[in-house]
Amino acid sequence: MAQAIENPIMQMELSPAQKEARLRFRGFVQEHIRPYAAQWDRDEAVSPKVIDHLRSLGYLGSPVRRSEGSMDPITYGLLTEEIARGCSSVRSLLTVHDMVSIGIWRWGCTELKAEFAEAVAHGDLLCALALSEPEAGSDAANVATEAVLEDGEYVLSGTKRWTTFGQIADLFLVLARCEEKLTAFLVPANSPGVSRKPMSGIIGTRASLLAEIVFDDCRVPKHYMLGKVGFGLSHVISTALDHGRYSVAWGSVGIAQACLDACLHYTSSRRQFGCALRDHQLVQRMLTEMIVHTRAARLLCYRAGYLRSTGDPGAYAETLVAKYFASRTAVRSANDAVQLHGANGMSDEYPVGRYLRDAKVMEIIEGSTQIQQVAIAKSPLAEI
Amino acid sequence: MEDRKIRIKAFLGGFFNSQNLGDDQDIFALGFVNSLLAMQLVSFLEKEFEIAIEDQDLDFENFKTVNNMAVLVERKRSAMLASA
Numbered sequence: 001m002a003q004a005i006e007n008p009i010m011q012m013e014l015s016p017a018q019k020e021a022r023l024r025f026r027g028f029v030q031e032h033i034r035p036y037a038a039q040w041d042r043d044e045a046v047s048p049k050v051i052d053h054l055r056s057l058g059y060l061g062s063p064v065r066r067s068e069g070s071m072d073p074i075t076y077g078l079l080t081e082e083i084a085r086g087c088s089s090v091r092s093l094l095t096v097h098d099m100v101s102i103g104i105w106r107w108g109c110t111e112l113k114a115e116f117a118e119a120v121a122h123g124d125l126l127c128a129l130a131l132s133e134p135e136a137g138s139d140a141a142n143v144a145t146e147a148v149l150e151d152g153e154y155v156l157s158g159t160k161r162w163t164t165f166g167q168i169a170d171l172f173l174v175l176a177r178c179e180e181k182l183t184a185f186l187v188p189a190n191s192p193g194v195s196r197k198p199m200s201g202i203i204g205t206r207a208s209l210l211a212e213i214v215f216d217d218c219r220v221p222k223h224y225m226l227g228k229v230g231f232g233l234s235h236v237i238s239t240a241l242d243h244g245r246y247s248v249a250w251g252s253v254g255i256a257q258a259c260l261d262a263c264l265h266y267t268s269s270r271r272q273f274g275c276a277l278r279d280h281q282l283v284q285r286m287l288t289e290m291i292v293h294t295r296a297a298r299l300l301c302y303r304a305g306y307l308r309s310t311g312d313p314g315a316y317a318e319t320l321v322a323k324y325f326a327s328r329t330a331v332r333s334a335n336d337a338v339q340l341h342g343a344n345g346m347s348d349e350y351p352v353g354r355y356l357r358d359a360k361v362m363e364i365i366e367g368s369t370q371i372q373q374v375a376i377a378k379s380p381l382a383e384i
Numbered sequence: 385m386e387d388r389k390i391r392i393k394a395f396l397g398g399f400f401n402s403q404n405l406g407d408d409q410d411i412f413a414l415g416f417v418n419s420l421l422a423m424q425l426v427s428f429l430e431k432e433f434e435i436a437i438e439d440q441d442l443d444f445e446n447f448k449t450v451n452n453m454a455v456l457v458e459r460k461r462s463a464m465l466a467s468a
Contacts (some may be wrong), residue, residue, distance in 0.1 A: 234423075316423055
């Protein structure tokens with residue numbers, strides 16, 4: 001006789017608190033982000049006001065274990081999606097700040113955490129990841145920045161590029177070579193020997209205040225090293241990148257949803273050949289592809305979020321899958337969104353051109369599509 | 385201790401054929417440990433054995449063999465019990 005299954009229904013629904021949080025996030029974005037996103041994009045800078053707002057609402061540093069508790073991974077995903085639906089540059093602030101905050105909380109020593117953990121958890125100090133270099137992008141293990149222990153302090157020398165929010169960050173998480181091994185350091189931006197140069201002319205996430213950071217014999221206390229010598233990439237940066245991929249996956253869903261919103265509105269109001277665009281079958285095909293891929297991407301994010309909530313080791317691999325699929329979905333949706341808008345899609349009077357530029361970034365950051373393809377193919381196939 | 389080793393080997397079996405893996409065999413020397421597996425291993429040990437791996441535990445020796453991982457788990461659990 002077959003055994004009765006205690007609870008045969010798989011839970012696929014947000015909790016009431018998560019649903020309420022999503023509405024709250026949506027309201028915040030509608031009022032404080034979406035109306036200004038195009039202007040920030042043109043200005044190549046988000047406003048300090050919105051950063052203050054994120055801080056006051058506890059949205060910066062929310063995934064770490066603050067005294068008031070951390071935001072669960074699914075709720076965090078909903079926050080990221082809603083913010084990205086309004087502005088990918090603001091989403092990128094959340095991503096990089098939280099990547100570094102998590103790195104500090106996870107791998108910082110007691111002394112380092114006593115100094116910085118609470119400040120980053122509340123967004124009082126803004127963080128940025130200083131990983132890429134002029135000659136080291138996807139090949140992060142090939143960074144040339146060096147750190148040498150001298151008189152009880154680490155001395156860092158090297159140049160980092162493409163540092164998101166590097167123009168205004170207070171703290172940098174830096175990957176360097178120390179004793180020929182990859183090692184991570186936390187470097188305050190006001191340390192002697194740190195200089196930064198704004199990088200302008202970026203086509204995607206234009207308002208994310210990119211900078212080139214130069215470390216010229218920059219000295220930091222010994223306890224500013226995270227983890228141990230040789231564990232910088234494999235554990236510290238990997239922890240940060242794993243969170244980054246999760247955030248980018250949800251952010252990509254946000255872009256795809258924004259494309260869908262824009263297209264549903266545009267194709268209903270725009271008339272060609274005597275009827276609304278939406279009534280043309282080839283348009284319906286594109287809308288359907290957008291709807292289905294966006295839902296599928298969101299489901300992969302839910303799956304990754306669920307595994308993260310339970311501390312399942314499989315969460316790392318599942319996050320790779322979610323990031324890979326969602327970022328490709330964002331690009332495909334944004335490409336179709338521009339197409340559906342025709343000439344209007346090429347104008348900055350409509351947001352879809354910005355969505356396309358921002359979506360392309362998602363296929364490059366926190367592991368390019370090609371890097372993900374290699375990693376996913378090598379992942380254990382137990383789930384399949 | 386033996387039970388822990390079996391569980392660690394079962395986890396590693398998801399990544400390669402661990403049936404013939406010796407308790408003192410260097411898993412890094414086998415060439416399949418990348419940063420993804422390194423983090424999954426930390427996460428597995430934490431969840432499976434209800435321990436927290438911290439910055440001071442980051443020593444390749446701790447993760448090099450099944451025996452070393454079992455010893456790390458034992459040490460962490462003893463420390464937890466002592467401080468409880």
